Amino acid sequence: MLDLVFLAFIIYVLLLGLKRPFLWVLLYVYIDILAPQRIGYSLIASLPVSLIAFAAAFGGWLVLDRKEGARFTMRQGLMLALLAYCWWTTGNADFPVEAATKWDWVWKALLFAIFLPLTLTTRARIEALALMLVLAIATIVIGTGMKTVLGGGGYENLKFFVNDNSGVYESSTLATVAIGLIPLIWWFTRYGTVLRSHWLVTGFAVALTFACLMVPIGTEARTGLLCIAALGVLLLRYTTKRLMFIAAAGALGLVALPFLPQSYYDRMATLAAPGGDESASTRVAVWEWTLDYVAEKPFGGGFDAYRSNRFAYVMPVKQVNGNTTSVEYREVVDEGRAFHSSIFELLGEQGWPGLMIWLALHGLGLWQMERIYRRWKGATAEEEAWIAPFASALQMGAVIYLVGALFQGIGYQPVMLMMVGLQIGLASYCARIDSARTGHDRSVQRRAAIDSKLSVAVAA
């Protein structure tokens, strides 16, 4: 039954796309994020829906699209360089089989992110992509939020539609992505043109924001808490009454505290004292190992290079025996610990060149969004007023992603690469407006000059 509903939806979008092929791009975004082929059981699981959608998206663009204003930018070049470099390291990987498995999805995510900006040639398309991202993530987040509120949360306990920790269905990743999208959700309540400003839209945004904030709580993902903190700090920039904002956020946090389960406190407590938590203390060990590793192999060891790490360290282990709690220091041996940080993931897998490309890609994005925000801030015309808030929403999303990425290996996260595509699309669009406006102004000046010359000639 569920399979049929998904199939019906996919066929519906495929049919709509016959009129406007750009919708096939959105279909791919939907399939890539929500992975209906993995939620369903029978029919849909056997169909290559992702491939069909990509073929439709790319073919539709190639054959039917106007491609007016599509341009290849420097950041797409950076992604292309990263893609080529990853291909090379995969060929020389320490663990060829595992590396090939990861390469299999990374190249698709990178290629799609390179392709995406070429299709984002109009304001409506930029908004449509953002809306699709928000709604696809919302579909997952609504369920997660409701389960958290109604009970049944907990680290590695909360069930998503898909429970294999793949893509965005990994608790910390989902928490990061959900928090990162909150600014964009609020952008829609004011500047959305597909679903226009309406109390229903605002109501949905309130509920969805709440659900997004519930994700880190429901999944007990510590990184999510840091992302919420980052969001709070970022919002300070855009609030006029800062003290009031800080007070309100503090009060809200205090009110929320009694409702949090004990297990949540226990897990968050390890943020401050990482010594007692294996996950936290191995992170530091893995990061040190990675630095040693690239000292030997500066060009990286290919995907999943972390598998060769092994370390023994002494860790305090608490033992509760009746009323007494004894802490014993035991030696723990860990093997093949994942990087737990995108910086070290890139460094270990792609070496210094890969890390440099990745940092340049995201650093340039932050700078570009800042430039666009400053350039368009204060624009009041309806067709331009949306730009500055949109750029700042994307920038906040990027910062939150980078904060989350410091503690998770999500360097090639497809949703975040789509956000990069969206940033590039926005930058290209703004550059086109600027250039069209310069041409327009020049033509107006020329016309005025000639008109005045003519009137002088006529008067003479």
Add this chain to the structure above:
Amino acid sequence: MIDYFALALGHGLMAIALLRLVLRDDLDADPLLGQLKADTAANRLATSTAGRNAARRARDKHADETVPDDGEEPGR
């Protein structure tokens, strides 16, 4: 149950949004850029015609003053 509700709500909203997008012409042609380009083209056309006319008149006038008996039409 919650899963079905979330899937239904998400897909319902996506279906509405996509239907609305299909009905919009500005999905494929940006109105602001289109307007700017059309205005620029119109201005260029006007300036080029007007420019040509003005130049011709100016030359005509100049030719009348300096070489009144020249039979050739200047600037052609």
